[in-house]
Structures are given as C-alpha cells and as structure tokens.
Amino acid sequence: MQIKPGLPWKELPLGGVIDVPGSSVEFHTGDWRSSRPVIDLNKCTGCMLCWLNCPDNAIKIKNGKVEIDYDHCKGCGLCASVCPVKAISMRREALEEEERHGSKHKP
Ligand code: SF4
Ligand code: SF4
Structure with a gap:
C-alpha cells in the first residue's frame, strides 16, 4: 500500500509499515x-x-551543475559543512521570504 499525503489515519497500514519503496x-x-x-x-x-x-x-545534477531540490531538502546543513570550498551557505528561510516579498522593517 502506498502512503500518500492526506491519507486518513484509519487507512494507514498496521504499525505504520511502509511496504512500497520510494514513498517519501x-x-x-x-x-x-x-x-x-x-x-x-x-x-x-x-x-x-x-x-x-x-x-x-x-x-541533483542538472546540465552538469549541482542543484538543490527544495521540495525535499530539510535544511540540515550537512552539505554546507562538507563543501571544501565553502560554496554553500545556509540562509534563514524568514530572511529569504523577506527578500522575496519585501520587508516592513526596511529603512
Ligand atoms: S544536506 Fe541537508 S541542507 Fe543540504 S541539501 Fe541535503 S537535506 Fe538540504
Ligand atoms: S564544491 Fe561544494 S557545492 Fe560544489 S559539488 Fe563540491 S561540495 Fe557541492
């Protein structure tokens, strides 16, 4: 049985067993x-x-370049810590959101 988002709890398999690979x-x-x-x-x-x-x-690799899949990245920061040339920086989502939509707090 494939577990999908929104599945009612009564339809979950006993013990929450995941019996179909790749469901994440x-x-x-x-x-x-x-x-x-x-x-x-x-x-x-x-x-x-x-x-x-x-x-x-x-x-992921796209056109020979590394790319983050933001739908599944949990923001653990491991990639940034192992990057030997410090090419990855971790940014607060709240700040990213402010930059995307503008902030009330800007002077
Ligand atoms: S290592 Fe962590 S922060 Fe980096 S892409 Fe993977 S889940 Fe996201
Ligand atoms: S240099 Fe850093 S960002 Fe580029 S592939 Fe290596 S670890 Fe990833």
Whole structure:
C-alpha cells in the first residue's frame, strides 16, 4: 500500500509499515525547513561531496551543475559543512521570504 499525503489515519497500514519503496517522494518535507542551502556556482568545483553526503537525496545534477531540490531538502546543513570550498551557505528561510516579498522593517 502506498502512503500518500492526506491519507486518513484509519487507512494507514498496521504499525505504520511502509511496504512500497520510494514513498517519501510524495511528501514535500522541505516545507518545514527553517534554513535553506544556497549554492554559489562560481565557487563550486563540482566535487560532488554535497551530493554524496545529503541524507535526503536532495542534491541533483542538472546540465552538469549541482542543484538543490527544495521540495525535499530539510535544511540540515550537512552539505554546507562538507563543501571544501565553502560554496554553500545556509540562509534563514524568514530572511529569504523577506527578500522575496519585501520587508516592513526596511529603512
Ligand atoms: S541542507 Fe541537508 S537535506 Fe538540504 S541539501 Fe543540504 S544536506 Fe541535503
Ligand atoms: S561540495 Fe561544494 S564544491 Fe563540491 S559539488 Fe557541492 S557545492 Fe560544489
């Protein structure tokens, strides 16, 4: 049985057993993240250590460049800590949100 978001609890399998692999793709776990990794591609050497260490498989390769899958990145910061050239910085989601939509607190 595939567990999907919004499934009523009465329809969950006994013991919450996950018997279909890959079901986590359906859940956008990134929506409760408090910090997000941002990659500076000018610094990135393509060593792939971030990809190798991400516990959520949230780093993808597109057109030969690393990219974050923000739907599934939980913001743990492991990628930033292993990057040998410090190409990844962790930014507070609240600040990102302010920058996207403008802040009331700006002078
Ligand atoms: S912050 Fe954590 S979950 Fe997100 S991409 Fe980096 S290692 Fe993966
Ligand atoms: S660990 Fe850093 S340098 Fe290596 S691929 Fe990831 S972002 Fe690029």
